[in-house]
Amino acid sequence: xxxxxxxxxxxxxxxxxxxxxxxxxxxxxxxxxxxxxxxxxxxxxxxxxxxxxxxxxxxxxxxxxxxxxxxxxxxxxxxxxxxxxxxxxxxxxxxxxxxxxxxxxxxxxxxxxxxxxxxxxxxxxxxxxxxxxxxxxxxxxxxxxxxxxxxxxxxxxxxxxxxxxxxxxxxxx
Amino acid sequence: xxxxxxxxxxxxxxxxxxxxxxxxxxxxxxxxxxxxxxxxxxxxxxxxxxxxxxxxxxxxxxxxxxxxxxxxxxxxxxxxxxxxxxxxxxxxxxxxxxxxxxxxxxxxxxxxxxxxxxxxxxxxxxxxxxxxxxxxxxxxxxxxxxxxxxxxxxxxxxxxxxxxxxxxxxxxxxxxxxxxxxxxxxxxxxxxxxxxxxxxxxxxxxxxxxxxxxxxxxxxxxxxxxxxxxxxxxxxxxxxxxxxxxxxxxxxxxxxxxxxxxxxxxxxxxxxxxxxxxxxxxxxxxxxxxxxxxxxxxxxxxxxxxxxxxxxxxxxxxxxxxxxxxxxxxxxxxxxxxxxxxxxxxxxxxxxxxxxxxxxxxxxxxxxxxxxxxxxxxxxxxxxxxxxxxxxxxxxxxxxxxxxxxxxxxxxxxxxxxxxxxxxxxxxxxxxxxxxxxxxxxxxxxxxxxxxxxxxxxxxxxxxxxxxxxxxxxxxxxxxxxxxxxxxxxxxxxxxxxxxxxxxx
Numbered sequence: 001x002x003x004x005x006x007x008x009x010x011x012x013x014x015x016x017x018x019x020x021x022x023x024x025x026x027x028x029x030x031x032x033x034x035x036x037x038x039x040x041x042x043x044x045x046x047x048x049x050x051x052x053x054x055x056x057x058x059x060x061x062x063x064x065x066x067x068x069x070x071x072x073x074x075x076x077x078x079x080x081x082x083x084x085x086x087x088x089x090x091x092x093x094x095x096x097x098x099x100x101x102x103x104x105x106x107x108x109x110x111x112x113x114x115x116x117x118x119x120x121x122x123x124x125x126x127x128x129x130x131x132x133x134x135x136x137x138x139x140x141x142x143x144x145x146x147x148x149x150x151x152x153x154x155x156x157x158x159x160x161x162x163x164x165x166x167x168x169x170x171x172x173x
Numbered sequence: 174x175x176x177x178x179x180x181x182x183x184x185x186x187x188x189x190x191x192x193x194x195x196x197x198x199x200x201x202x203x204x205x206x207x208x209x210x211x212x213x214x215x216x217x218x219x220x221x222x223x224x225x226x227x228x229x230x231x232x233x234x235x236x237x238x239x240x241x242x243x244x245x246x247x248x249x250x251x252x253x254x255x256x257x258x259x260x261x262x263x264x265x266x267x268x269x270x271x272x273x274x275x276x277x278x279x280x281x282x283x284x285x286x287x288x289x290x291x292x293x294x295x296x297x298x299x300x301x302x303x304x305x306x307x308x309x310x311x312x313x314x315x316x317x318x319x320x321x322x323x324x325x326x327x328x329x330x331x332x333x334x335x336x337x338x339x340x341x342x343x344x345x346x347x348x349x350x351x352x353x354x355x356x357x358x359x360x361x362x363x364x365x366x367x368x369x370x371x372x373x374x375x376x377x378x379x380x381x382x383x384x385x386x387x388x389x390x391x392x393x394x395x396x397x398x399x400x401x402x403x404x405x406x407x408x409x410x411x412x413x414x415x416x417x418x419x420x421x422x423x424x425x426x427x428x429x430x431x432x433x434x435x436x437x438x439x440x441x442x443x444x445x446x447x448x449x450x451x452x453x454x455x456x457x458x459x460x461x462x463x464x465x466x467x468x469x470x471x472x473x474x475x476x477x478x479x480x481x482x483x484x485x486x487x488x489x490x491x492x493x494x495x496x497x498x499x500x501x502x503x504x505x506x507x508x509x510x511x512x513x514x515x516x517x518x519x520x521x522x523x524x525x526x527x528x529x530x531x532x533x534x535x536x537x538x539x540x541x542x543x544x545x546x547x548x549x550x551x552x553x554x555x556x557x558x559x560x561x562x563x564x565x566x567x568x569x570x571x572x573x574x575x576x577x578x579x580x581x582x583x584x585x586x587x588x589x590x591x592x593x594x595x596x597x598x599x600x601x602x603x604x605x606x607x608x609x610x611x612x613x614x615x616x617x618x619x620x621x622x623x624x625x626x627x628x629x630x631x632x633x634x635x636x637x638x639x640x641x642x643x644x645x646x647x648x649x650x651x652x653x654x655x656x657x658x659x660x661x662x663x664x665x666x667x668x669x670x671x672x673x674x675x676x677x678x
Binding site: 088130 | 205206218219221222246250332333335336338339342343345346349353355356358359360361363384386387388389390391392393394395396560561562563565566567569570573574577578581583584586587589590593594597598600601602603604616620623624625627628632
């Protein structure tokens with residue numbers, strides 16, 4: 001379990017920035033809440049009250065966290081089974097993964113879901129250093145076709161099959 | 174009524190659905206890093222095409238299967254992680270390392286079955302009674318109940334109170350985006366057509382749980398081969414007479430610790446497993462006591478039973494009041510709402526047939542869990558050994574599939590990605606994600622009830638304390654907070670203890 005290791009002198013800049021995200025969402029919400037229209041028939045606290053409460057809470061709690069971090073109380077990163085807690089953050093792998101999800105989004109409509117899914121899977125496996133790569137590509141194609149068949153064909157979830165598989169009947173619900 | 178439920182749930186087709194649900198639920202739940210809430214969220218698309226009864230049956234199976242799958246992971250994997258099964262890992266992992274993995278899995282499986290069955294019986298009797306009482310509750314009472322649910326989920330259950338509340342507030346904020354339920358005014362939509370309909374719960378849940386977790390693990394992935402503790406086969410590995418003798422009392426105690434804790438909005442499974450573990454540790458005598466920290470079977474049997482009993486207990490407030498008290502329950506509620514099933518006091522009257530089918534399928538699912546799990550241990554071990562790049566690539570594909578199939582719009586996958594990145598940073602900086610999910614689903618209901626109660630009292634806030642029920646709820650909340658403060662100190666000393674023992678060896 002969490003054995004207390006003397007925390008390395010991590011600069012908490014990122015943590016403060018993230019807490020400030022909460023503060024700024026709250027501030028933006030407070031500003032935007034003023035323009036929520038109130039119907040004239042309203043007799044209760046109206047549609048603005050709850051937004052004001054929640055956004056104030058965001059500002060206060062976010063500011064509280066910033067104060068805590070400044071006083072040296074940093075957050076405890078979550079633990080997980082496959083996590084190497086001592087490793088440095090691999091920003092490159094993260095950027096690649098995010099990139100492949102974005103690519104997936106733009107491929108769904110023009111190329112069809114199976115193609116987009118195969119690209120996402122093999123791209124993600126490559127980002128995480130799967131070896132050999134050709135194996136990941138084969139798995140991705142098989143997985144994409146199986147999912148398209150099960151969800152699009154059997155379960156009737158309308159995943160676009162795309163121009164390549166348009167004519168194959170069992171890929172369409 | 175229950176018999177009618179059984180007559181539906183026992184039809185061969187529905188039995189197959191239950192089997193499928195339990196199987197898939199366990200298989201996904203076994204995957205490392207995937208908790209029960211994420212299992213339900215990820216598997217939501219497979220039920221989209223089913224009729225409501227079949228979907229509920231599949232969900233009942235997934236719910237229990239996901240719960241059980243997590244404990245298999247923590248017993249067999251060298252690096253336990255999930256919070257709800259972490260107590261199981263304490264002793265179960267040690268047992269597996271000592272070559273008693275099969276016995277640990279068996280006592281977990283049978284304990285889950287015993288506890289699940291007893292708890293489902295309690296649920297069948299208690300739920301209709303609570304529903305009848307709940308019909309008399311007014312908006313003021315609901316406000317009180319939901320305040321308790323918010324505070325326990327947000328402030329009690331994480332390492333940092335402020336971070337829990339921040340997560341809660343963000344969930345409340347996202348829940349407000351879209352059209353106000355009471356006045357039909359747009360809020361925080363900025364005239365964007367995607368935002369007018371609000372942000373779908375499935376996107377947020379899958380984004381936070383699946384994508385966020387995948388990104389987080391990817392950023393610090395443990396490379397190299399996966400270490401699974403081998404499960405020894407043979408007669409000696411199975412539960413001995415002695416093991417049975419030592420297990421049955423913890424099973425029962427776990428059940429009666431877990432169920433009540435599940436039913437009150439006080440945190441569900443986590444708290445109950447810890448309490449059960451503490452109780453077993455205290456009650457053990459002689460040589461058994463010395464085994465704690467080194468693989469005591471009571472320390473697996475009790476918490477596992479408590480975990481499952483709490484899972485059934487959580488369904489009481491969910492079905493009768495419509496209030497989810499855990500992230501997993503919030504996911505179940507989302508699933509119900511997709512089928513226009515609105516849990517609450519009127520559920521048993523309006524959709525009695527469906528509810529009783531659901532409850533009957535909980536019995537069936539429990540039995541299937543027992544039948545499936547023990548023979549299939551070899552398969553679960555194989556699943557645990559999936560190379561991690563493929564595993565997390567697969568999770569990404571499934572998350573994207575789940576998000577896309579909500580509305581068949583690619584833009585939803587974009588929202589998923591944004592939420593996923595948010596989930597990544599929340600994990601990195603120690604913000605719990607469960608409060609956000611619960612707040613998002615409970616927030617809009619809370620606002621409706623709050624405004625209704627204030628409207629009735631001409632905006633006099635004192636009215637929020639006017640009903641005796643609400644006062645009782647607030648007082649017990651204060652007691653819960655005092656109790657949890659005490660518990661937390663106990664837990665801290667308990668967590669420090671095993672480390673000390675290891676050092677002294």
